[in-house]
Amino acid sequence: MELKRQHPIKIIDYSSKSFWLLSIPLIRGLFYLQFDLWAWIQGAWFDIFVLLVILIYGFFQWYFYTFDFDDLFFYINKGFLFKSKIVLERKKITVIAVEKNFYLSPFRSGRVFIDTNSGTSHKSDFSLVVKNSEIRDFKIHYGLNNKDFPGKHSYYPSKLHLLYFSFLFSNTLSGVVFISTLVYQGGKLLGKELELIFYDTFNQVTQFFSSVIPEAAVIISLIIFCGWILSVIINLLRHWNFNVLRSGKNLIVNGGFLTKRTFYINAKKINYADIRQSLVTILFRLSSLNIHCSGYGKSKHSIAVILPITTNSQISNAMKMLLPSYIINKISINPTPSQIRRFAFMPFLAIILLPVISRYAIRYFTVWNDIIYFAALFAIIPFVWLLIVNIVCCFTSGIGEQDNYFTLKYCTSFQFHTILVHRDKIVKVKLSQNFFQQKSDNCNLIIFTTSERGKYHTIKYLPYKKTKEFLINAHIFSEQL
């Protein structure tokens, strides 16, 4: 077995974040001293020593990390003080991802990620930085080259669809976290000037609008808006040139502008398909198709999408090519219309209580009355939206089964989900009734599907007796309940 090592650039990766926090100020110091090396070493000898120790530690980690693969297994040896050997069976692999980062391209290298159904749920089981030639060998060995995919079916969404997708499914919070990290770390690395420039610009924009709207409200709105815009840009760059192919048991997803990513997904390891819609996309008969598979959609900012926003008819046609075994069944059990009051109760309560609470708050905190008024007004809007979503959910949610595939329809916060799952991927089923549900003979059905961390789907306020009958007739369990 010929053991291979990762690309030497990985030493920098192993050298930890402290490497950049130390090296950039050191290099800046050298510039200020006009490259007077002796003065520089005299002043910063301890920092230089620490940097060398970090680099040497990174080198040892790189040197003692070797890997190899054959037809059946993937082997990894790592560690220099505490050695470990990992043997991974090839047929357990769910997803292999190849990533070509723009900053690794000059070094003719890329990343390979390998994932299985075990391991941690927030990152890949194995991640390697290897030369491009080794990536080619790996793909040839595992039959992942283009010529190994006969009879491909492919789908290429339009750029406009990708733009709609990024607008609708961007996460404001991740954008806000990204900006704050960038400003904070940028200030630490490059000096306080960058932070001050950012804050000055922010203050100027705030003051421009504060004559009409309370200053604090402008700040919050700006933060949310900037976070959302950044998230849209990140999503768009991530899914640029997006396309998906199906050949045999492989589902191949490509995409990315600066960083090109290719995911080779074992279609048999897909846990379920998820057709997602929002209230707006329902009106325009649009939806997006996601899948749940260990290793796809795991990293930060990534969404496990197969078909970004497109028409419902295109989703059906594309699914016949890409996921032919998944069928959208008719719903056989759904909440009765009388349950609408339960669906609407919580958001309706929030809509009633918010003005009452804000009125009392204004009375006791008169200094803050502008901001309280603004916050209450803005807080009511999402609850009104949620009320409408919940009312629609009452009429659309439910469960159906045909040919061993279950269709589950339900809502989580503002999104509508249609889950298509094979019976073998259902791990546990739970019927839950609170005190009021026991009196009115309805229940919540919670279905747990195969996943690294507990993934469950809750369909609320189904008729209890009919649901039990359905579970028996669907042969989920062999014994009478």
Place this chain on the structure above:
Amino acid sequence: MKRYKPSITALNILIVLFIPIFLLLSFLTSYFLNAYPIIMWGIILLFWAVYIIFFMIFLPLYFKNTVYHVSKEDVIKYSGFFIKSQQYMKVSSVQYVTKLFTPFSKYTGFNFLKLNALGGDIVLLFLTKADAEAISSVIFSSIKNII
């Protein structure tokens, strides 16, 4: 399909075990808050209200309503009073079983089984030792046959 219930001995031990703990809490409250009698008595009454509600009402109802049905194909757990739940798991989904036996569990009934699947689990609480061994052997033999 065989039917199992949590051990009543475990319930009785829990009820008795926490009496000295709550007595100690009451004593400490009276010692440190002696200067504030209203607050002191309020907190002591609260402790005993929690004890009565949880150990004299909720826990006995929980033990009464909890039933486990185990066969070679399925595991079903019925539990709860205010919020009733029925959990079903196929034995073929079970990846591994965690057995927890506490000291003197043969007499106390503090034996627990956790059936772990890929994406969910079922916890069987307060089994007698014999029941815990019987359930785990049924599941192990089913898993062996599946493999």
